[in-house]
Amino acid sequence: MQVEPPAWSPAPAQAQAQAQAAALLEEAADLLVLHRDFAAAVEKCEAGCDSLAAGAGHGPESSAEVKCSLCVVGIQALAEMNRWREVLSWVLQYYHVPEHLPPKVLELCILLYSKVGEPQVMLEVGSSWLRDQTNKSLSEYGSLMELYLLQVLLPLGRFEGAEELVCGCDVLDSEQQLAFLGTIGESRCQWSQREEMRSAAEEQHDVATESVLGALSQKLLTMLRLLRKALRSMSSHFYSLPYKKMLLATFMLYLVVVRLDPASPTSLPFIYKLVQLFRQAWAAVLSPIHKPPIRK
Structure with a gap:
């Protein structure tokens, strides 16, 4: 009688793909950390993700962890090559929709685009991930929501969206909601103060520019008058x-x-x-x- 493998054990093709991806992950990590060959590290990560995609089904949890680690190494390698603009599209080609991004990958993307001063790139991606009901059951949901709030919504001045997110989140208790709302209020006040200071600086700059232009115009007018007087003198002397x-x-x-x-x-x-x-x-x-x- 043939004994069937346990339900949790991967199929032979899937196990082979997982082993190949794990080996590629190790090579990619060495290329990233030891050899500093970032382009080769990205190629190894892509090969590992393609190997997992060739396996049947979604695979066991260990395959998901290998795939997540491959993407983390690939993100770091792309950032080292100053190719951070490609990171989000590069990740989504393996996860297809933002809701399927692993928490670690989403966290790394938010931190990366916040560091380069482009938090708006993660605005829709983070919102889609946080609205997903499956993601709300994850233990990392609360920390990711806080990260999205502090690194994306508040720097962009999306205070109303931040309040709606906090008040509509069932994962947070009342104390946590009050703490987040207090943070949003402080950020709103700081934003208003910066806007007032920016407006005052722009007004001072406009006044200084007008005064400089006025002085230059006056000097130009004086030079034109002197030039006309000299030309008149030369012409009168010539005709005399x-x-x-x-x-x-x-x-x-x-x-x-x-x-x-x-x-x-x-x-x-x-x-x-x-x-x-x-x-x-x-x-x-x-x-x-x-x-x-x-x-x-």
């Missing part, structure tokens, strides 16, 4: 020069530079005379203008 003297100087310069060939021997005496005349004309042009005396 005798027109005939300017025309003579221009014509003589044209003869010397354009019309005459300086290399020709016959042009030297004439060039000398033109130079003399040009100097006299130039001196006359640049001489100060004497205004006629004003008769009284």
Whole structure:
């Protein structure tokens, strides 16, 4: 007569998958801690999770623990490579829905996204997990609810949602609910104070910016006035020069530079005379203008 294995013992294929996943977990842990090869550690974790998924059914409790440990090692390795944005999607590809996440994995995800300043990533995931009736029977439910409250809801200013969560939780007794509500009230007051300080700082910054812009505008206007005055002075001085003297100087310069060939021997005496005349004309042009005396 053939003896059937006990109901709790895993099937041969499932036992083999569990053993393979456990070996991969050990290798991944060594790669993470000892060798600091984070990419290889993630690959080992993925291979271990795939091995468990290939087994029949959900497997015994030990398989669930191995799978949870593989995900924990994988999360740490991804975080070490600064690939924390991939963590949640990476975990959900093995657990499919947030309600099925193990408490340890959910805790690690909340702490990770809170540390990097992105707690909103865990807003819907944590809410779905906490609303699940099966999860409410877990011993870790109370601590996870507190962690979600302190690390996700309150930093995001979700005070009404936090109060609804606490008041609607049957797991907490009245004393625990009052303690959580007190924490929510203190956080609300601190949030209001920070908002007031931020508004006051923004107003001071706006006033300082307006004063700086006003000073710059005034300086620019003054520079434009000075520039206009200088241009007017130059133009009046230019127009005050005798027109005939300017025309003579221009014509003589044209003869010397354009019309005459300086290399020709016959042009030297004439060039000398033109130079003399040009100097006299130039001196006359640049001489100060004497205004006629004003008769009284």
